[in-house]
Amino acid sequence: MTAKASRTPLSRERVLAAAVALVDSEGIQALTMRRLAADLGVEAMSLYYHLPAKEALLDGVVETVLAEIDAATAGSPANGDDWRARIRRQFLAARQVMLRHPWMPGLLSTRRTIPPRVFAYYDGILGVMIDAGFSYRLAHRALHAFGSMPLGFVQEIFSPGAADGGAEDGASEAELAALAQQMPHLAAMMAAEMHDSADPTLGWCDGQVEFEFTLDLLLDGLERLRA
Known part of the structure; x- marks a missing residue:
């Protein structure tokens, strides 16, 4: 089994996909360089060529999960659609990804720095709002109001x-x-x-009904301010 796994060329994407699968099955505590290398059928040192430290590995896991959100909304219509429908679809797609990876909110809260893909993700959301006629001031306030909802969950009081x-x-x-x-x-x-x-x-x-209720409340209120 190890010999077969080692014949597949190692890449950053393959390492991160294996890391996400490991955390899905056994939790974030199970994710170590040694354990990940064993799952991939390689020596632990070979992982450091692609991900030089454990923090880089964790940031890569975050970016990999965010890529799932991007993929889930890639085929959605971009033009001629109400901005609220586009944002709603984006946030609900993110929620489905988070439900597949329920450990992700906790991991996000531990990041010392924000992975670049997180900035790119929010930039896309801002683009939808600016294209719809929002000022940057109102869009900024909207992001504060949304909190963690763009990533598919809410932080509970x-x-x-x-x-x-x-x-x-x-x-x-x-x-x-x-x-x-x-x-x-x-x-x-x-x-x-x-x-x-x-x-x-x-x-x-953080139930589905409550998530959608809060999201629709915010979107309808922002539409009144935008108009």
């Missing part, structure tokens, strides 16, 4: 337990009862909004 929101895995009944006495409105919201554990989310209350 509250995280009261496990990501699946299950009461048995998160806050206990006693803890919720104590919270209800001190902060009744927050406790009532938590009780009403905890999702079914089968809901495939990227965080406690």
